[in-house]
Amino acid sequence: MDNGHHSDGSDGAATLGVGLISVGWMGKLHTRAYQAIPVVYPELGVRPRLVRAADTAPDRAAYAREVLGYARASADYRDVLADPEVDVVSICGPNHVHREIAVAAAKAGKPFWIEKPVGRDVTETADVAAAAREAGVETSVGYNYRGAPAVERIRELIADGTLGRITNIRSVFYCGYAAEPKGALSWRFRREFAGSGALGDLLSHVVDLVQYVVGPIGEVSSLLSTVHTERPILPMGSGTHFAVIEDGEMAPVENDDHAAALVRFAPGPYTTGAVGTIEASRVIVGPQCGLAIEVYGTEGSASWNFEQLNEFRLCLGRGGPNVGYTTVLANASMGDYSRFQPGPANSMGFDDLKVIEAKKFLTALTGGARLGATIHDAHQDAQVLAAVAASSEDGLWHPVSTVPDATYGRQPHAEATHA
Ligand SMILES: NC(=O)c1ccc[n+]([C@@H]2O[C@H](COP(=O)([O-])OP(=O)(O)OC[C@H]3O[C@@H](n4cnc5c(N)ncnc54)[C@H](O)[C@@H]3O)[C@@H](O)[C@H]2O)c1
Structure with missing residues (x-):
């Protein structure tokens, strides 16, 4: 080797x-x-x-x-x-x-x-x-999250034209890890250690997922907000960000609890004219790890939520006797499902997605295809997050700069121009 x-x-x-x-x-x-x-x-x-x-x-x-x-x-x-x-x-x-x-x-x-x-x-x-x-x-x-079998299938349904021309998307990451007001002030809430809040922690996943599944985001109009402004301190290297501390010393939350944006996609194979909304919260009550994507096209639509990792909803066609959504269970024809379970409904979990990620890394390392998220994809994702942060400051639409070598497992989209 x-x-x-x-x-x-x-x-x-x-x-x-x-x-x-x-x-x-x-x-x-x-x-x-x-x-x-x-x-x-x-x-x-x-x-x-x-x-x-x-x-x-x-x-x-x-x-x-x-x-x-x-x-x-x-x-x-x-x-x-x-x-x-x-x-x-x-x-x-x-x-x-x-x-x-x-x-x-x-x-x-x-x-x-x-x-x-x-x-x-x-x-x-x-x-x-x-x-x-x-x-x-x-x-x-x-x-x-790229490695979820349902995500890989939705990506295929876009690429092979099954959903038609993509008109709009909706993608959120609704997490409840800090929904409790006495939830710990871990490093995630401090600018010095984390940078931004829900923006970098959670919306980053949304941005990567949307750009992996659909294509390049071209410009954004955004807002950020903080819901709980102080929390009890949790020392670095102890506990987890899910901890609740009843009588701890309080300190200010220094970054955003909630991030949201309207997006317009850059022209790309599946994105011409497409628009959407992206949103993330770490303080929401109800959803716990609700990373979800909905993709709407002229011929059909598909939606997936990590809280139901092993299934997605699919609508094909605009009418007929079976109009509406069908639930599709993850199965051996989707992504790497068969590596983990022999039949549908035997359920993969979060850890398995990390195994798929390791496989993609080691495949590229040993000379195979580069299918995982690279540092260049992450750099492109960070450009979107920077545009979201800038737009939240001045209230204007901000274009997303394009970086070299970001491929999202496809051909480079560096030649794409912004609307
Ligand atoms: N991919 C995902 O779904 C996902 C989920 C959670 C976290 N993350 C990311 O993973 C990273 C870590 O998050 P986590 O939840 O595992 O954090 P954590 O708080 O559980 O662990 C962080 C560890 O880093 C150690 N540490 C701090 N400073 C260090 C230093 N200078 N040198 C060596 N170790 C040091 C701490 O002692 C602690 O053990 C973050 O970047 C986070 O955004 C990704």
């Missing part, structure tokens, strides 16, 4: 040394995804080995060694990048450490899988994209 991985000789599979930076929620999920690869995708011929982890919280570094099974662990991410047995790096810290660590990983020649939205703003994400391009390292970004 190329890229410096070592064949262990026993079954022909090549050992891939994994380095993990930050052992929070996503750090654990990346680890489990690498571990699943030889079982779910044996044809890749990759046998990940957990080499070294780092987390500034000592108990989390110890957990990486003692529970997750990394051979070595410490507080300093530089130890991971300097370890000669580390072939790939997962970067799963809070957003404020992403630029420094990812640029250092690129300079060390280590391919990396980094969590969304990458930087705190578009400038930081652009720096990471530039470093990866210069170093020529493969990248992957944690836009895991």
Whole structure:
């Protein structure tokens, strides 16, 4: 195998040394995804080995060694990048450490899988994209919802013309993780650590999903708002952002709870004349992890919500005796469903989407097609988020700048011009 991985000789599979930076929620999920690869995708011929982890919280570094099974662990991410047995790096810290660590990983020649939205703003994400391009390292970004079988099917129904000309979309990410007013002030609520709020944390997923499924967003008109203006402090590296603290010391919320935009798509194969709305909230009451997309075309429409991950609704045609929606269950003909379950309604879960993401990363790394979210796609997503932030400041429509090399698993759309 190329890229410096070592064949262990026993079954022909090549050992891939994994380095993990930050052992929070996503750090654990990346680890489990690498571990699943030889079982779910044996044809890749990759046998990940957990080499070294780092987390500034000592108990989390110890957990990486003692529970997750990394051979070595410490507080300093530089130890991971300097370890000669580390072939790939997962970067799963809070957003404020992403630029420094990812640029250092690129300079060390280590391919990396980094969590969304990458930087705190578009400038930081652009720096990471530039470093990866210069170093020529493969990248992957944690836009895991792309891998849902229903999402892959809806994307096909657009690309093969089944839905007709796309007229409009509606996509939301309604989360309730901070709906409780005494919900913890984790790093996600502080500009220094997160950058924006629901915009970067949640609308980033919406923007990536819409651009992956439908096509490039060309301009936006937006608003941001904050619903709960102070919360009880949660120290970095403890608890989760779902925690509720009854008698804690309060501090101000520094970023948005809610982000919304009208969008006009840039001209593209499936987007000419299309418009839509995108919206995200972290304080909504009711939905919990409601990432949803509705796509409307002249011949049909389709809608999916992550809360019903294993199904989507489809309407084909404008009338007739069966007018309206049919519920389609995820099945072996959709995306990578059959890798996880043998028949419909046996239900995949969130972790499985991370396994698919790891597969796309390792496929590209071993010379196959580049189907996952790359740092360049994430840079394009960040351009949309920057336009949303700017529009919320001045109330005007803002065009979205186009970056080089963002492909969303298709041909480059760099030649697209904005309406
Ligand atoms: N793809 C998704 O669906 C998804 C879901 C949740 C989070 N995320 C992203 O993943 C990233 C991490 O989120 P999380 O929920 O896992 O966070 P978390 O709070 O669970 O974990 C963050 C970890 O980073 C550690 N850390 C802080 N500073 C560090 C440093 N300088 N060096 C090393 N470690 C450090 C903390 O101690 C903590 O263990 C964020 O960028 C977030 O946006 C993505």
